[in-house]
Every structure is written in C-alpha cells, then in structure tokens.
Amino acid sequence: MKKVIGISGINATDNPGPGCGVARSLIETEKDLNLIGISYDVNDPGNYLPNLFSNSFLMPYPNEGFEVTLNSLQEIKQKSGLDIIIPCLDVELPLMIKNQDYLAKIGIKTLLPTIEQFELRNKEHLTQLSKEIGCLHPKTTTIFNISELAEELRNYDFPVIIKGKYYQAFTCYNVENAILKATEIAASWGFPILLQERVSGQEVNMIALANKEGKVKGRVAIKKQLTTNIGKVWTAVSIKDNRLEKICDSFVEKTKWRGPFELEFISNQEGVYLIEINPRFPAWVYFASAIGINLPKMLLEILENGDCENNFDYPFGKYMVRYSAEFVSDLEPFQNLISYKNRNGL
Amino acid sequence: MKIAISHLSVSKSGLAFDSRNGDSYQINESATLIISLLQQDKTIKEVSEVIAKNYNLSHEQALSDVLEFQNNLFINGLIK
Numbered sequence: 001m002k003k004v005i006g007i008s009g010i011n012a013t014d015n016p017g018p019g020c021g022v023a024r025s026l027i028e029t030e031k032d033l034n035l036i037g038i039s040y041d042v043n044d045p046g047n048y049l050p051n052l053f054s055n056s057f058l059m060p061y062p063n064e065g066f067e068v069t070l071n072s073l074q075e076i077k078q079k080s081g082l083d084i085i086i087p088c089l090d091v092e093l094p095l096m097i098k099n100q101d102y103l104a105k106i107g108i109k110t111l112l113p114t115i116e117q118f119e120l121r122n123k124e125h126l127t128q129l130s131k132e133i134g135c136l137h138p139k140t141t142t143i144f145n146i147s148e149l150a151e152e153l154r155n156y157d158f159p160v161i162i163k164g165k166y167y168q169a170f171t172c173y174n175v176e177n178a179i180l181k182a183t184e185i186a187a188s189w190g191f192p193i194l195l196q197e198r199v200s201g202q203e204v205n206m207i208a209l210a211n212k213e214g215k216v217k218g219r220v221a222i223k224k225q226l227t228t229n230i231g232k233v234w235t236a237v238s239i240k241d242n243r244l245e246k247i248c249d250s251f252v253e254k255t256k257w258r259g260p261f262e263l264e265f266i267s268n269q270e271g272v273y274l275i276e277i278n279p280r281f282p283a284w285v286y287f288a289s290a291i292g293i294n295l296p297k298m299l300l301e302i303l304e305n306g307d308c309e310n311n312f313d314y315p316f317g318k319y320m321v322r323y324s325a326e327f328v329s330d331l332e333p334f335q336n337l338i339s340y341k342n343r344n345g346l
Numbered sequence: 347m348k349i350a351i352s353h354l355s356v357s358k359s360g361l362a363f364d365s366r367n368g369d370s371y372q373i374n375e376s377a378t379l380i381i382s383l384l385q386q387d388k389t390i391k392e393v394s395e396v397i398a399k400n401y402n403l404s405h406e407q408a409l410s411d412v413l414e415f416q417n418n419l420f421i422n423g424l425i426k
Contacts (some may be wrong), residue, residue: 073398080389137398157406202367202368202369204367204368223367225368237363237368237416239365239366239367239368240353240365240366241366241367243365267367316363316365317355317365
C-alpha cells in the first residue's frame with residue numbers, strides 16, 4: 001500500500017510556497033507514494049495539480065488552534081490514510097511542532113525540531129545565534145510599538161529594513177515610509193516587528209536537512225541571480241562556499257536541529273551575514289533535488305528507516321529558472337473544495 | 347609559484363564561473379589559457395613560457411603579462 005504524504009504550502013504564485021517543489025521532488029523519484037495537498041485556501045494552485053497530488057484537502061487556519069487543526073487532520077487521515085505530513089508554512093509550524101508527539105500517537109509522522117530549537121532561530125534571537133555559529137548579523141532592534149520605532153529610527157542610517165516576525169520585509173527610505181510599512185506588517189501579523197540595518201552584497205541561500213540526532217545529512221548553496229520585487233528567487237545558480245557549509249554545520253551542531261531548514265545570507269567584503277533561518281524547505285527545494293540532493297526524499301527515508309545516507313555532492317554552476325504557467329481545470333475541483341473541503345469530493 | 351584556482355570553471359565561450367559565490371566573468375582566449383594552465387598546477391614561469399610560445403612574445407613580455415593577469419585575479423578576489 002502506498003504511503004500517504006501530506007504536503008502544505010502549495011500556493012504557487014509569484015510568492016510561491018515550497019509545497020509544490022517538495023511534491024515534485026518526491027513524485028519524480030518515488031513512484032510508490034501517494035501525495036496529498038494540505039491547503040488553507042481554495043485558490044492555492046496546488047489544489048488543482050493532479051499530476052502532483054492525488055487529492056487536496058482544505059484545513060482551517062492555524063490561528064483557530066490545535067483542536068480545530070487536529071480534528072481536520074484526523075478527518076483527512078480517515079479519508080486518505082495520511083501517514084506523514086511535511087509542513088511547509090511558517091505560520092503552521094509552531095502548532096505542528098508543539099503537537100508533533102500527539103500527531104505521532106495518531107499515526108502521523110513528522111520530522112520537526114523541538115519548540116526550543118525552533119525558538120532559537122527566531123528573528124529576534126539571530127544576533128546572538130550568529131555570534132555563536134561564526135557569522136555576522138545586521139544591526140537589529142526588536143520593536144513592540146510604533147512610538148518605539150520612531151525613537152529607534154534615530155539610531156539607524158537609511159535605508160532600513162522593516163520585517164515582520166513571520167512574513168514580509170520592506171526596504172524603507174525615510175521615517176514616514178518606515179512607520180507606514182511597520183503599521184501594515186503589524187496589522188497583518190502583529191508585533192513585534194524588527195528594525196534592521198540594510199546590508200549590501202550578494203544574496204546567497206543554503207538549504208539543508210538534519211536527521212533526528214541533529215546531524216546534517218545534505219545541503220546545497222545557491223546565489224540568487226534574479227528576484228521578484230519582494231525578494232523571492234526567480235533565477236539562481238548553484239555554488240560551493242566552504243564558509244556557508246561551516247556555518248550550516250555549526251547551526252545544526254549548536255541547536256541539534258531536526259528536519260529541513262534554509263539559511264539566508266548576504267555575502268560581502270566584510271564576510272557572511274546571516275539574515276534569516278527558515279524552519280522548513282524553501283520554495284526552491286526542487287532545484288536542489290534536480291542537481292542530486294533530494295532532501296524531501298531523504299526526509300522520508302529518515303522517517304521510515306531512522307536515518308539516510310549523507311549526500312553533499314552536487315555540481316556547482318547549475319542554473320535554475322523559475323517560470324509561470326497556466327492550466328485549465330473543470331470547475332468541479334473548486335466546487336468540491338468549497339463543499340467537501342477536498343478536491344475529489346470525498 | 348603555483349596558484350590555487352580550482353574554484354574557477356571556464357566554459358568554451360570564455361565565461362569564467364566562480365563556484366564559491368556564483369560570480370561570472372567574460373574572459374578572452376589568452377586568459378582562458380592561463381587559467382587552464384594554472385589549473386593544471388603549472389607555475390607562473392611555466393605558464394609564461396607557454397604564453398610566450400603561443401603568442402610569439404618574448405619571455406619577459408609574457409611573464410609581465412601573466413603577472414598582470416595574476417594581479418587582476420587578486421584584485422577581483424579570485425585568488426588570495
């Protein structure tokens with residue numbers, strides 16, 4: 001019987017989630033899998049991609065609490081036989097992480113860090129963590145209200161970066177602009193927000209996977225060549241930088257991280273600045289898979305067999321180009337998602 | 347003197363790619379040859395001898411050109 005893998009983050013717009021990339025990585029190499037989409041929005045493109053997902057289920061938003069989420073997951077398990085879930089959205093991760101043992105009890109496996117490990121990489125802790133793992137971090141202040149922001153901006157040169165705790169970051173060129181963007185972010189995601197100096201340089205990212213014992217099993221580094229106007233990678237090239245590899249290994253050693261993650265850096269003459277740690281696969285996960293480091297597949301091996309082989313060998317100079325495409329579906333999947341909360345109308 | 351330059355790969359079209367940071371440089375035929383020779387662990391002296399022969403230059407001129415190219419590599423952060 002095929003293993004049923006639930007994958008979230010299946011939006012695939014110009015700000016794509018990682019879910020479709022994770023699914024593509026798995027479906028192209030493992031035929032004996034049944035992938036299902038876990039979605040929070042009927043309009044997520046992944047809901048309409050039968051080549052990746054045999055079915056797709058709508059979930060209540062994570063802010064409705066774990067009991068509501070759990071009920072929904074149990075219903076999905078009942079209808080699909082869900083064995084494993086690979087969460088790919090920042091906002092759902094705290095809930096999944098806190099309740100991973102409970103999920104295991106009801107037969108849904110995950111490979112996630114502990115909540116303590118997860119908290120260590122929070123944006124407001126990165127200054128300290130960066131020191132401990134041997135890299136730089138831009139000057140950053142955690143802001144809890146707008147008047148505090150106005151005060152703190154006196155200590156920064158423009159432009160500055162205004163960041164949300166989970167999502168969104170804006171480059172701001174004056175006080176009014178900074179306050180406007182901070183207000184917008186706070187309205188969507190609440191406080192705290194982060195005020196950060198802007199560091200110039202090359203944007204380089206690393207994707208990696210750590211096993212249950214907190215050991216790095218595979219990693220790939222890229223340089224962003226072209227980004228969208230909100231900084232999402234559109235074209236990229238694979239690179240090998242020993243400094244990034246050391247930082248990645250130190251991060252895992254320090255935190256004993258379990259599961260996938262992405263390190264975002266800016267590299268310049270002064271060194272390597274750690275900008276952000278995403279506690280999940282990034283949207284460009286398929287790039288790593290396509291050049292031989294299939295981390296979603298390795299994640300499944302860890303969950304099924306306890307561990308997997310190390311895989312660090314990939315070619316540098318491979319070029320990734322993202323593109324958008326259109327496809328046409330019947331209306332029925334949309335109707336089913338609305339009426340039955342799943343594409344197939346179960 | 348030998349120079350570590352294994353992080354550079356050069357395409358047939360003369361595009362040198364730095365695998366450490368993803369930077370690319372369009373280089374000419376003689377630069378391609380020099381990088382290729384350095385990657386074969388040739389010394390600066392040996393490289394300049396090949397350049398002198400291939401481009402019909404004096405040994406002094408070839409050595410000067412190779413050293414200038416080496417300096418350009420250094421300025422661009424391609425060697426330490």
